[in-house]
Amino acid sequence: MTKEEADNGRDDMVIDVPGQANAVPDGFNANYLRIYYGKLFPHADMFKWMSYGNDGKHPGCDKSYFGRREFSFTLENDIYIRFQSFNSVTELENSIKEKCPFKIDIGPVYSVDPAKRHAYAQSGNNVFTPVERELVFDIDISDYDDVRYCCTGADVCLECWPLMTIAIKVIDTSLRDDFGFNHILWVYSGRRGVHCWVCDGKARRLTNEQRAAIADYFHVYKGNENSQKKISLPGLVLHPFLARSYTEVLKGFFEAKLLPNQNLLASEERYEKILEMIPDASVASELRRRWQENKRASMSKDDINIVRWEQLKSILQSGKQKMQGLRRCVEEIVFSYTYPRLDMEVSRHMNHLLKAPFCVHPKTGRVCVPIDPNNCDEFDPTTVPTLSQLLEELNRGGLRQDAENEWDRTSLGESVAFFRTSFLQPLLKSCKEEIENSYNAKLQQSKNDLSW
Amino acid sequence: MEVVQSQRKSSSNNVIVSILPLYRSAPPLEVRLEDFEFFAIDRLRVLKGLSDGLCRGKKPEEMEKLVLDLWKANMRHPQAVEEVNKDIISHFVLRLVYCRTEELRKWFLSMETTLFRHRFRWGSSEAQRALMSEFKLPYKAVSNAEFESLKDKLGQVARSMGQTLAAADAIFYKVPFEEVPDLVAGRRVFIHKGHAYVAINQVVSLVVTQFRSYLSKALILTNRKWTSTIREQEKDRLTPIVEALCTSYLGPDYSQQQEFGEISIKDIDQVAKTSFPLCMRHLFEKVKEDHHLKHGGRMQLGLFLKGVGLKLDDALAFWKAEFAPKVSAERFDKEYAYNIRHNYGREGKRTDYTPYSCQKIISVTPGIGDHHGCPYRHFSEENLRAALVRMGVSSRAVEDVMDKVHNRHYQLACTLTFEAVHGSSCDAGINHPNQYFIDSQRVLQSKNGSVA
Numbered sequence: 001m002t003k004e005e006a007d008n009g010r011d012d013m014v015i016d017v018p019g020q021a022n023a024v025p026d027g028f029n030a031n032y033l034r035i036y037y038g039k040l041f042p043h044a045d046m047f048k049w050m051s052y053g054n055d056g057k058h059p060g061c062d063k064s065y066f067g068r069r070e071f072s073f074t075l076e077n078d079i080y081i082r083f084q085s086f087n088s089v090t091e092l093e094n095s096i097k098e099k100c101p102f103k104i105d106i107g108p109v110y111s112v113d114p115a116k117r118h119a120y121a122q123s124g125n126n127v128f129t130p131v132e133r134e135l136v137f138d139i140d141i142s143d144y145d146d147v148r149y150c151c152t153g154a155d156v157c158l159e160c161w162p163l164m165t166i167a168i169k170v171i172d173t174s175l176r177d178d179f180g181f182n183h184i185l186w187v188y189s190g191r192r193g194v195h196c197w198v199c200d201g202k203a204r205r206l207t208n209e210q211r212a213a214i215a216d217y218f219h220v221y222k223g224n225e226n227s228q229k230k231i232s233l234p235g236l237v238l239h240p241f242l243a244r245s246y247t248e249v250l251k252g253f254f255e256a257k258l259l260p261n262q263n264l265l266a267s268e269e270r271y272e273k274i275l276e277m278i279p280d281a282s283v284a285s286e287l288r289r290r291w292q293e294n295k296r297a298s299m300s301k302d303d304i305n306i307v308r309w310e311q312l313k314s315i316l317q318s319g320k321q322k323m324q325g326l327r328r329c330v331e332e333i334v335f336s337y338t339y340p341r342l343d344m345e346v347s348r349h350m351n352h353l354l355k356a357p358f359c360v361h362p363k364t365g366r367v368c369v370p371i372d373p374n375n376c377d378e379f380d381p382t383t384v385p386t387l388s389q390l391l392e393e394l395n396r397g398g399l400r401q402d403a404e405n406e407w408d409r410t411s412l413g414e415s416v417a418f419f420r421t422s423f424l425q426p427l428l429k430s431c432k433e434e435i436e437n438s439y440n441a442k443l444q445q446s447k448n449d450l451s452w
Numbered sequence: 453m454e455v456v457q458s459q460r461k462s463s464s465n466n467v468i469v470s471i472l473p474l475y476r477s478a479p480p481l482e483v484r485l486e487d488f489e490f491f492a493i494d495r496l497r498v499l500k501g502l503s504d505g506l507c508r509g510k511k512p513e514e515m516e517k518l519v520l521d522l523w524k525a526n527m528r529h530p531q532a533v534e535e536v537n538k539d540i541i542s543h544f545v546l547r548l549v550y551c552r553t554e555e556l557r558k559w560f561l562s563m564e565t566t567l568f569r570h571r572f573r574w575g576s577s578e579a580q581r582a583l584m585s586e587f588k589l590p591y592k593a594v595s596n597a598e599f600e601s602l603k604d605k606l607g608q609v610a611r612s613m614g615q616t617l618a619a620a621d622a623i624f625y626k627v628p629f630e631e632v633p634d635l636v637a638g639r640r641v642f643i644h645k646g647h648a649y650v651a652i653n654q655v656v657s658l659v660v661t662q663f664r665s666y667l668s669k670a671l672i673l674t675n676r677k678w679t680s681t682i683r684e685q686e687k688d689r690l691t692p693i694v695e696a697l698c699t700s701y702l703g704p705d706y707s708q709q710q711e712f713g714e715i716s717i718k719d720i721d722q723v724a725k726t727s728f729p730l731c732m733r734h735l736f737e738k739v740k741e742d743h744h745l746k747h748g749g750r751m752q753l754g755l756f757l758k759g760v761g762l763k764l765d766d767a768l769a770f771w772k773a774e775f776a777p778k779v780s781a782e783r784f785d786k787e788y789a790y791n792i793r794h795n796y797g798r799e800g801k802r803t804d805y806t807p808y809s810c811q812k813i814i815s816v817t818p819g820i821g822d823h824h825g826c827p828y829r830h831f832s833e834e835n836l837r838a839a840l841v842r843m844g845v846s847s848r849a850v851e852d853v854m855d856k857v858h859n860r861h862y863q864l865a866c867t868l869t870f871e872a873v874h875g876s877s878c879d880a881g882i883n884h885p886n887q888y889f890i891d892s893q894r895v896l897q898s899k900n901g902s903v904a
Binding site: 179206209210214216234238241243 | 605608609611612613614629630633634636637638639642643644645646647
């Protein structure tokens with residue numbers, strides 16, 4: 001038997017379930033993963049991405065670049081190994097296939113190969129230090145548990161998932177329009193959230209202080225279960241970023257979707273939470289009185305939440321309200337329910353490790369696929385391909401000699417194609433330009449230096 | 453910087469490019485010894501005038517004008533080069549003077565930074581840009597066209613911070629957002645496509661922060677150099693000048709009698725009640741009560757009386773009479789008369805001593821048995837209140853005075869006392885006990901005049 005035949009045979013043995021030629025039972029295990037890493041995980045694309053053009057032939061390319069990137073693997077049995085580094089796509093691919101990590105994290109590019117870090121740490125000059133790292137964001141729907149009543153914790157459904165959608169819209173728009181970033185990758189985290197990778201050169205070279213500044217710029221929701229008022233919008237008007245987010249995304253979503261879907265004003269328990277946010281006790285009492293009276297009578301066919309919201313708005317926004325704190329009260333309520341809740345710590349430090357796209361989530365079996373920010377309304381977390389589903393699709397396609405692009409035969413094909421055309425190719429084009437320009441500039445500089 | 457006693461050579465290749473110097477390093481100029489002192493005194497007048505203005509809580513527009521007036525009055529020179537040289541030399545001399553203790557450094561840093569801020573603001577845009585590039589701040593001024601197109605957004609940002617977009621602030625600078633992380637973090641700037649639009653007052657504060665941080669470090673270094681080498685090296689030449697400079701009082705010295713000519717002994721009791729400031733009233737009451745005063749008290753009161761117009765013979769008679777119950781005439785002639793004559797410049801090196809200014813009086817700490825010093829500083833609250841009531845200050849005014857005392861604004865407390873006692877305002881504030889006396893006499897004379 002040739003090796004190929006032997007391999008194929010092994011594959012057959014693993015997948016074949018008696019009675020159902022192609023069916024693959026749901027699950028997440030090393031065997032499934034092995035096939036996934038063998039046939040579906042886009043090693044070459046990940047390599048190209050992480051190389052940022054330095055894998056080319058141009059003299060300006062930094063051959064050491066990819067080798068200085070840290071990866072970390074979480075193996076079966078929760079064994080965690082850090083500071084993995086590779087010098088070529090083959091090394092990367094072989095290591096993944098061999099170790100079969102349950103999770104792969106990507107860290108920063110260091111000043112020297114992480115494998116050699118001990119040698120440099122000895123010198124005492126602190127030479128082992130991160131030098132580049134994408135600007136990253138992590139949004140998790142479990143941080144919104146106080147405003148969604150359909151699910152809690154790790155669960156997510158189509159009623160509450162839109163909270164993630166609007167978070168993507170708000171942050172993505174700001175990253176592009178305000179900060180001028182272009183190469184942005186949004187990824188489903190596999191269970192209950194999204195990750196964002198900003199890959200422009202400018203972003204990768206941001207210092208910790210600058211990252212913290214961007215995180216603070218986005219930081220509006222400041223609270224936890226112990227604090228009462230979590231959103232405070234002082235000032236006569238909102239900063240253009242907040243104003244745009246409100247009028248273009250948050251207001252519409254809150255009034256049309258979240259309010260009725262989550263019945264935010266339908267019951268006393270729920271409307272009390274909103275009334276608590278009104279600083280003027282007399283206004284709150286007035287509304288409370290009205291709503292208690294109206295418990296059984298339904299004045300119109302309209303959704304009760306919408307009716308009550310209109311009442312609330314009309315009292316708070318009427319010209320009669322002079323009190324300082326009431327000026328922005330309506331916006332504060334909307335923001336506190338809908339504004340993105342970012343994990344600040346993830347974004348602040350260069351050395352924070354973040355899960356790699358196209359990993360499979362151990363608890364759900366779902367693949368961490370990219371999300372198109374321009375079409376994020378269409379994204380449905382409940383239909384994201386799972387590991388077992390993909391293997392089943394592979395089975396249906398039958399065995400093929402052509403080991404390339406197996407993902408095309410599966411639901412993963414769409415994601416990989418999107419990753420390539422919308423993200424990777426434009427990014428690499430821009431990287432190439434950057435490398436060439438920087439190289440030419442250096443040449444010019446050395447010419448200038450030489451000619452006294 | 454070399455200090456020489458011979459003629460000064462002005463070297464033309466030391467012309468400084470930007471009009472507002474950054475005082476980065478002492479320039480290689482030669483300075484005459486007199487100029488060393490006089491330039492410093494002129495600059496000190498500016499800094500003290502500034503300090504005064506700040507103490508009085510002047511509004512920003514008033515401060516703006518004050519700084520301009522002070523600078524014009526003290527530091528101007530018809531030739532630009534000379535003016536710049538004086539500017540730089542005086543700054544460096546004062547660095548020596550004010551580097552020596554933490555308190556001196558704090559004051560100097562504060563005043564020089566305030567001065568710098570105002571001078572930066574009133575410079576031309578080119579001068580400002582030149583300075584910004586010296587600080588390595590790569591800012592580009594926003595063109596009128598661009599400003600017009602962004603006016604709404606810029607106005608929104610201003611209003612979101614509770615400010616307005618005044619015409620004066622219509623100068624904006626465009627800078628990569630990475631350069632101003634603090635402003636980005638606080639959402640205090642409008643950002644678009646990676647550029648932050650920074651208002652002039654924000655730029656000023658960035659520039660001033662740099663200036664301040666640099667000067668703060670420089671002062672510590674100067675202090676080290678002073679204590680280790682300069683003070684000793686220059687002990688016969690510069691050190692005495694330097695040490696005298698920081699305590700120098702810069703107003704009129706009241707050593708010559710002014711408008712009111714002489715006061716004779718019989719007048720003293722009367723004027724003590726009506727026109728003496730509290731410090732001198734207290735000393736006067738004590739000498740009458742105890743028939744004695746210790747040295748500090750004799751100096752403070754004695755010189756004050758000289759400034760008030762008491763001739764030497766009258767002074768001798770006064771003290772002799774007051775001390776008579778405890779000190780015999782012979783003992784008085786032997787132990788006290790000499791000192792009184794000394795104060796009037798009739799003995800020893802014949803220096804005609806000048807009466808103490810408030811600054812000097814406030815700075816001394818009376819010991820046991822002493823009654824000199826500033827009562828606003830040293831009296832217990834109870835004693836001070838009682839003393840003020842005895843002076844005829846209304847209880848409402850006493851509260852205002854005590855408020856100033858609690859905030860350590862002793863001269864302002866004395867000023868309020870003056871105003872309460874005389875029923876008229878004292879805009880200039882009290883800086884010298886003799887000034888209090890003269891102003892008091894003036895007020896009383898004009899009142900008597902109108903009554904008569």
